[in-house]
Amino acid sequence: MSASYFDVDGTLIRTNLLHPTAFYLINQGSPAKALSRIARAAFSAPILALSEWRDRRAFNESLYALYEGMTEDRLFVLADEVYEKVIEPAIYKGARDLVSSCKANGHRIVFVSGSLDFIVRRLANELGADDIIANRLEFRDRKATGKLIPPVVAGPAKAKIIRDHARSRGLSLDDCFAYSDSLSDVPMLSVVGHPAVVHPDAALERLARANQWPVLRLDGLS
Amino acid sequence: MNHPCVITLDKKSPPRTLFSGDKLVKVDLPAGTRVIYTKSPLAGLKDPDAAIRYAINHPYGCAPLYAQLKPGMKVTIAVDDISVCLPPMKRPDVRQRVLEIVLEQLRDHGVDDFHIIIATSFHRRMREWELRNMLGDKIVDAYWPKRLYNHDAEDPAGMKYVGTTDNGEPVVLNRRAVESDLLIYVNLNLVPMDGGHKSVTVGLCGYDSLKPHHNPHVMRKCHSYMDPPKSALNTVVERMGKVTDAAINVFTIETTINNRMFDKPLGFLAKKEEDYTMAEKAALDAMIYSLDRTPSNLRQEIFQRVPAPYELTGVWAGKTEHVHPHTLKRCFEQYAVPVTGQADVVVAGVPYISPYNINAYLNPLLVQVMIEGYLHNLYRGAPVLKKGGTVIAFHQCTDKFDPDQHAPYIEFVHRILAETRDAMTMHKKYEEEFSKNPSYIELYRKGHAYHPVHPFYMWYWGEAGRQHRGRVIIVGADNEYIPKLLGYETARTFADALEMAKDTHGNSPEITCMKVPPIGMVDMTPSGSSAVSTSSNAALAAHGGEA
Numbered sequence: 001m002s003a004s005y006f007d008v009d010g011t012l013i014r015t016n017l018l019h020p021t022a023f024y025l026i027n028q029g030s031p032a033k034a035l036s037r038i039a040r041a042a043f044s045a046p047i048l049a050l051s052e053w054r055d056r057r058a059f060n061e062s063l064y065a066l067y068e069g070m071t072e073d074r075l076f077v078l079a080d081e082v083y084e085k086v087i088e089p090a091i092y093k094g095a096r097d098l099v100s101s102c103k104a105n106g107h108r109i110v111f112v113s114g115s116l117d118f119i120v121r122r123l124a125n126e127l128g129a130d131d132i133i134a135n136r137l138e139f140r141d142r143k144a145t146g147k148l149i150p151p152v153v154a155g156p157a158k159a160k161i162i163r164d165h166a167r168s169r170g171l172s173l174d175d176c177f178a179y180s181d182s183l184s185d186v187p188m189l190s191v192v193g194h195p196a197v198v199h200p201d202a203a204l205e206r207l208a209r210a211n212q213w214p215v216l217r218l219d220g221l222s
Numbered sequence: 223m224n225h226p227c228v229i230t231l232d233k234k235s236p237p238r239t240l241f242s243g244d245k246l247v248k249v250d251l252p253a254g255t256r257v258i259y260t261k262s263p264l265a266g267l268k269d270p271d272a273a274i275r276y277a278i279n280h281p282y283g284c285a286p287l288y289a290q291l292k293p294g295m296k297v298t299i300a301v302d303d304i305s306v307c308l309p310p311m312k313r314p315d316v317r318q319r320v321l322e323i324v325l326e327q328l329r330d331h332g333v334d335d336f337h338i339i340i341a342t343s344f345h346r347r348m349r350e351w352e353l354r355n356m357l358g359d360k361i362v363d364a365y366w367p368k369r370l371y372n373h374d375a376e377d378p379a380g381m382k383y384v385g386t387t388d389n390g391e392p393v394v395l396n397r398r399a400v401e402s403d404l405l406i407y408v409n410l411n412l413v414p415m416d417g418g419h420k421s422v423t424v425g426l427c428g429y430d431s432l433k434p435h436h437n438p439h440v441m442r443k444c445h446s447y448m449d450p451p452k453s454a455l456n457t458v459v460e461r462m463g464k465v466t467d468a469a470i471n472v473f474t475i476e477t478t479i480n481n482r483m484f485d486k487p488l489g490f491l492a493k494k495e496e497d498y499t500m501a502e503k504a505a506l507d508a509m510i511y512s513l514d515r516t517p518s519n520l521r522q523e524i525f526q527r528v529p530a531p532y533e534l535t536g537v538w539a540g541k542t543e544h545v546h547p548h549t550l551k552r553c554f555e556q557y558a559v560p561v562t563g564q565a566d567v568v569v570a571g572v573p574y575i576s577p578y579n580i581n582a583y584l585n586p587l588l589v590q591v592m593i594e595g596y597l598h599n600l601y602r603g604a605p606v607l608k609k610g611g612t613v614i615a616f617h618q619c620t621d622k623f624d625p626d627q628h629a630p631y632i633e634f635v636h637r638i639l640a641e642t643r644d645a646m647t648m649h650k651k652y653e654e655e656f657s658k659n660p661s662y663i664e665l666y667r668k669g670h671a672y673h674p675v676h677p678f679y680m681w682y683w684g685e686a687g688r689q690h691r692g693r694v695i696i697v698g699a700d701n702e703y704i705p706k707l708l709g710y711e712t713a714r715t716f717a718d719a720l721e722m723a724k725d726t727h728g729n730s731p732e733i734t735c736m737k738v739p740p741i742g743m744v745d746m747t748p749s750g751s752s753a754v755s756t757s758s759n760a761a762l763a764a765h766g767g768e769a
Contacts, residue, residue, distance in 0.1 A: 004660065098664050104378075105658035177660060196661040209625055212632045214661040217668065 003171050004102040005162050005188065007180035008113035008120060008134075011198045012095040012127070012218070013087055017063055017114055020082045024070065027078055041066050056155035056184040060114050060135060061148060068146025072139050076118055083122040091126075094218030098179070099127045107177065110165060112188065114154045133161055159187035179216070189213070227259040227559045227742070229494065236495045238735055239506060240571030242616035242698045243584060244521040245513045246491075246506070249616070249716050251569065255733040256561075258606070259494055260742030263480035264556050266533025270316070273537050274323050278475065281540030282548075287324070287473055290404055293332030298402040299324060300341045300373075300426055301357070304348050305577035306412040307479060308739075310355055312529040316477045318358040320408045320537070324475070325361070337398055338370040341407070341425025344432065344673035345578070346627050346666070347372040352581070355529070375428040376667050385465040391434035391458060393465045396426040400470060407542075409476045413741060414553045415447040415456070415599075417476050418546040419463020429657060429675070434458050438645035441685040446599035448743055450550065463542065475539045476549040479532040481556055483740040488528075492740050518583075518620070525574050526581055554602075557742050563749040564608040565734035566727040567720070570597050572617040573739050578672065578680070582624035586704045587631050587680050589617050593694060594684030597736065600743035604751075606734055610692040612723040614716065619699040619708075626670050630662045634677035639707045645685050653678045692726060695719040 009016045025041055028034035044062060051058040067075070099109055109129040113120045117134040124132045136149040151157050166173050174193035178185075181197065183204045189195035196214040197204050208215050224230070237248040238257060251257070267273045278287045291297075301317050304310065321338070328336055338361070340348050353370070354362050362370065373396055374380055382397040399405050399422070407425075411417040423431065434440075435458040443454035450456040466472065484491050490502040498506065513521055536552040538545045576588045576596070584592070593615050598605060607613065623632045638652050653675055656662065662674035694710040697719050705712045713719035723731060736742075 094664065094668055097667070098660060101376075101660040101663050105660060107660070179661075194659065194661060212623075212625065212636075214629045214665055215625065216661060216664050218664075220668075 001106065001108065001169075001171055002175040002177065003108040003110055003166060003169065004099075004177040004179070005110045005112050005165075005192065006099070006129075006178075007158075007182060007185050007188070008111050008115055008123065010181035011179055012092060012099070012111075013090040013123070014092060014219070015086060015090040017060070019086050019090075020115065020119055021063060021066060023082050023086050024075070024078060025066065027081075029074070037066065056114070057152050057157065060152055060154045064116075064135065064137060064148055065146040067137060067144040070144045072142045072144070075137070075144065079118045079122065082119055087119065087123055088126065091123075092218035093220045094216075096127060098216070098218060099129070102177065103128055108169065108171070110162075112153060112158050112161060131165070133165065155184045156187040158185060159191045162188055162191055183207070225560050227261055228561055229257050229259070229496075231255045231257060236498075238495055238737065239491065240569075240616050240735075240737075241573040241739070242571055243618045243620075244518065244525050244574040245618075246510050247571070247616055247698065248510070249569070249735075251716075251735055252720070252733065254730075255569070255735055256565070257494075257735045257737055258559060258561060258742070258744060259737045260481055260492065260740045261556060261559060263482040263533070264535045264552075266480060266535060267537075270319055270534040270537075271323065273534065274320050274475075274477075277537040277539040278323065278327070281473070281545075282538065283541030283544035284473065287406070287539070288327055288331060290471070290473065291328060291331035291333050295333055295335070295403040296401065297328060297333050297336040297404045297406065298396075298399045299336060299338045299406045299408060300396075300399060300422065301338060301408045302410045302416075302421070302425070303340050303342045303345055303372075304352055304356065304580045305345055306410045306416060307530065307532055308412065308483070308575050308577060308580075308741075309526060309528065309530050310352075310580060311479070311532040312485075313355060314358060315356045316410050316479060316532075316534050317356055317408050318361065319534075320475055320477065321357060321361060324406060324408070336369070338365055339396060339399065339426070340370075340372045341421065342373045343425050343427060344375060344429075344666070344676050344679070346670045346672050349670060373426055374667055375673065376663050381428045384469045387461040387465055389434075389458075389461060391462050392430050393423065393462050393469075394428050394430045395422070395466065395470075399426050402470070404471050404473060406473045407475065409474065409549075411476055411478050411549045411553060413448060413557070413743075414450065414550050415453070417549050418450070418456070419459050419466065419542055420456070421474065421542070422470070422472055423459055423462045423466050431462065432675075432679075434462070436679050436682065438649050438682045438685045441645075441682045442689055444599070444686050446601050446605070446686070447595075448599050449602040452602070467542065472542060473539065474542045474545050475537065476545050477534060478536040478549055478552040478556070480535050481740040481742070482532055483530045485528065485531045518622075522574065522583060558602065558745045559742060560747070561606070561744040562747045563732070564604060564746065565606055565611060566608055566731035567612045567614060567723045567733045568597075568607045569614045569716075569733060569735040570616070570738065572597075572615050578676075579624070579627070582627040583620075583622050584617075585623040585628055585631055585635070586619055586621065586708060587628075587635055587677055589619055590708050591680045591683050594687030594691070595680070597738070598684075598687030598690065600736070600738065600741075601746050602743070603746040604748045605687075605690055606736060606744055606746060607691055609690055612693040612695060612726055612731075613691055614695050614697060614713075614719045614723065616697050617699070619696055619701065619704045619710075621701060621704050626665075627672060628677075629665050629671045630656060630659070630674040631672070631677045631680075634681075635704075635707060638677075639681075643707075643709050645682050645688075648678060648681065693723070695722055
């Protein structure tokens with residue numbers, strides 16, 4: 001038995017964490033609330049940019065701080081719309097084939113994503129993933145606190161999360177596959193026996209070529 | 223009396239010019255060495271288009287193409303892929319000529335529902351610019367990519383079960399081809415192992431239909447690939463071809479070309495060294511000097527981007543089993559050189575190109591397939607090398623792969639070969655694992671990589687040669703590791719290699735140098751045996767007459 005671990009944003013879909021967040025910020029209960037949240041996000045933009053460059057975990061934490069005060073109901077109700085309008089149209093053409101091919105070969109399909117669990121679950125249902133490991137917002141009095149429940153799924157932590165998942169399922173990591181588009185996921189790619197990079201940037205492509213990892217494109221026939 | 227293509231060197235003979243990958247080397251062979259050259263190119267047909275029209279209108283074993291066409295019918299045209307010919311030929315490629323005439327007939331008879339499929343089997347997908355070279359801009363502009371596309375053996379919806387042979391071999395082929403009222407196959411027959419039932423049954427098949435013949439058990443029983451009646455691979459393919467023919471109306475168009483592989487500036491490479499003019503000698507020295515000082519990537523560009531001036535030498539159409547004997551006869555006419563007596567030591571240069579690295583580097587696994595797969599199999603009757611003999615081959619054996627075309631090869635060479643060179647073990651233990659690798663399958667289906675089991679096939683392809691030969695000594699390798707992985711020894715110079723061979727064969731081994739490319743082959747009669755019977759003539763007689 002083997003598993004295929006997929007990073008989601010940029011790998012299976014062309015959007016990143018900012019797209020669903022922007023949707024939530026714009027779609028608030030009133031225009032005033034939306035404006036206020038967008039203004040706060042704009043104020044946080046330099047911090048987000050800096051943290052993305054320095055530390056993927058810090059970026060996730062800064063980003064999800066923008067959700068502070070949003071009600072659980074609103075987030076969950078809007079999740080269907082986020083999925084339909086933001087995520088589903090962004091699924092790469094080849095993503096379904098790759099996931100199907102892994103499933104056909106008996107792999108357990110696991111999505112490992114920095115996105116929020118209630119959105120990733122919808123994508124998992126669509127593509128047929130067996131497990132999801134995604135970030136979870138902390139709620140108090142049915143409102144988001146702006147914090148994430150540990151462990152934060154980002155960067156090097158993904159490697160440990162995958163190791164734990166494989167151990168709990170009795171899988172050998174040597175037989176497992178991992179797919180990502182991001183240099184920050186190199187630890188996750190490095191722990192499995194069959195890593196592959198998907199639409200890499202120049203730095204990741206150089207690394208992939210040096211390590212002789214396959215380089216895939218899921219955005220249509222080249 | 224030797225054939226004019228066979229000479230024996232004396233002390234005054236000049237050195238031979240051999241390929242060593244994308245370089246050329248001059249090799250001083252000892253007096254008494256026999257050198258086998260390829261035959262001169264057959265004359266090309268004066269009016270290729272007229273010959274193609276004649277063949278299509280006067281087919282063997284069935285009605286002419288025009289008589290089979292009806293408005294509203296569903297037609298698929300399958301075309302041989304980039305693995306033939308080597309290197310790709312100058313425009314217009316023979317396949318373009320054939321296709322233009324076929325498409326004209328389809329239009330004239332109101333056939334609108336046609337697709338053109340490149341019969342890649344488990345080879346890599348062809349790129350648009352490669353198709354332009356092969357089929358011409360007009361066809362690519364009109365039909366790519368909706369009605370002109372590459373076969374995809376891993377498309378679950380794109381394959382269809384056709385039937386099973388009496389020996390239990392399943393025939394599963396491209397669905398579009400199976401469901402068509404007429405399948406037209408456009409072949410370019412480079413060597414005698416091409417064409418015939420292999421065209422449809424292999425070119426358009428999937429894994430289930432490759433397994434019965436692409437395995438080490440069958441490959442070991444091929445003596446040789448170039449002699450169809452003695453090839454177990456061909457025997458299985460013919461059985462499967464009969465199942466195909468019973469289910470699909472196939473109209474085969476087979477073509478042969480001569481062996482004019484090098485254009486004018488390099489044309490002298492096909493000549494005997496004794497016949498070089500002063501200008502050619504100077505050109506050769508200049509070429510060797512420049513290639514030695516040119517970076518590897520640029521050398522590849524120089525060689526790979528120069529198309530060959532091949533010419534059409536024959537075209538036949540109709541039912542596969544009636545057509546193919548004519549093709550084989552013309553092939554042997556071009557290639558087969560009669561030779562008597564096998565050799566203790568065979569010397570050969572390994573060129574920069576094989577059927578599986580067009581526009582890519584000849585990686586170590588392909589070096590192996592050139593030595594043990596192709597070089598060994600260029601015979602009818604018996605191999606040039608005696609059983610247990612030594613091959614001395616020239617190549618750099620660089621640890622270099624094209625990561626896009628040969629992604630699965632890298633893991634095969636560095637992981638599987640590091641564990642075993644035994645074809646049976648790798649077949650049983652690792653082939654299935656590779657066949658299910660989703661990353662490699664994705665690269666095969668959407669990128670330009672060979673199928674994940676293709677590196678296994680490359681190893682199996684060398685199996686008969688590996689079972690037959692004794693030692694392989696590589697001269698000119700830039701590392702020790704890769705030759706060792708392949709099971710080869712290395713020597714710094716040819717003289718060193720010959721001394722090593724003498725350890726096995728004594729002080730006066732019988733040495734034969736095979737001067738390929740251009741492509742050639744031998745009809746070998748071992749000393750003390752009677753001459754080789756030419757099976758193609760017998761097959762032709764069975765199906766009636768000459769073209």
